[in-house]
Amino acid sequence: MASIVGRPKKDGSCTYQVKWRESGDWQIERFGDEPSATTFKNLVEAHGNRWPYGWVRGEGFVEEEAIPGDVPFEVWATRYIDRLTGIEERTREDYHRDLRIHFALLRHTTLQGRTSPATIGNLTQDDVTDWVRAEEAGEPDPGAEGKWVRRPADPKSIANRHGLLYCIVQAAIDTTPQLRTTNCCKGTKLPRTDDHTVEEMTFLEREEYQRIAAEIADPGARALADWLIGTGMRWGEATALRVQDLKLNADRPTASVQRAWKKAKKGAPGGAFYLGPPKTKRARRLIALSPVQVALAREQVTGRAPEDFVFRAAMGGEWRHSNFYNRKWKPAVEEAVKKGLPKRPRIHDLRHTHVAWLIGANVPLPAIQLRLGHESIQTTVDRYGHLVRALDDDITAAVEAAMTAPTAAAAGGLRRVV
Incomplete structure (x- = not known):
């Protein structure tokens, strides 16, 4: 609450101070008469014990020059x-x-x-x-x-x-006419977005993944987990995969990513999810399949119609992330942790792990970008560039070669550059 304090002057007149606390600090405004002080006190209290909007200390309400066409x-x-x-x-x-x-x-x-x-x-x-x-x-x-x-x-x-x-x-x-001439967002210093990126990702060694997979008793759920870590596909892409998207008998077997599950607008008819295009244009892609993945896929699609989903829940319908996570993935991880697994990976960490395995095998980042469906190579570098250590020996060897002069016999006695 604000208060009014009278301050007598030597000439017998009086000034009035309106005092209140705002964010722990005393705020004071002075007036020459009590009615003005009372009016201001009521304004302060009406604004939640804050300076009234548009009020300049010692000056009162001062309006800024209006901007033509300006809107909230x-x-x-x-x-x-x-x-x-x-x-x-x-x-x-x-x-x-x-x-x-x-x-x-x-x-x-x-x-x-x-x-x-x-x-x-x-x-x-x-x-x-x-x-x-x-x-x-x-x-x-x-x-x-x-x-x-x-x-x-x-x-x-x-x-x-x-x-x-x-x-x-x-x-x-x-717009025409202009409402502004400059963009006030230019030059904003934002918090670093990479401070927690590495900590949020969990990368599994092959043996660590096998410990989790061994705890998934449902064969269909185990097949989906194996597919996710073996292809690096996003959850919404893998669970939207149809039989007709697979080419298993070709010389180079592939899975075609054409659609993904999307979260629907709140209150939309037809449920909380719907099938739509993949995340980006580059997310429409062909993913090469290994013999192990081909065999896994054949087990899933045998006897199925072309429009059927490759991966299905126990009742034959499509998988939902929450059901898979709560009923299959989380119990398996918790059981593996009880037996000594030192990590608690999320489902999306299977995609991260897939990338880590490819990098460990010296697969170039541009090839990984295409496989993951990243719109930009910068996305791939920003997320996974810190894992590229397998080329360290090649890099140091190249530097050593560049910093070392030819042999004395070939170059007339030139010595090593130090």
């Missing part, structure tokens, strides 16, 4: 997201959720320290930096120690949301 940020961002083309409705829904929850933290702060709601025209680079810091810090629950009103966002999530924010602001520059 939420209005512009909603318009932008609604008009995006080439995205799935689930993605559009995710963008709207980010707008409601995360972009609601955006505020505009003037050089005088006055804050106001964000508009598409008033956002500055400092405002974006303040938003990144708020995302990174989260908001602790003041009424419960160790709880959060809003948890700190991880670096990758912040980077993804910042990318969306960049596009929203850029659209205001590209």
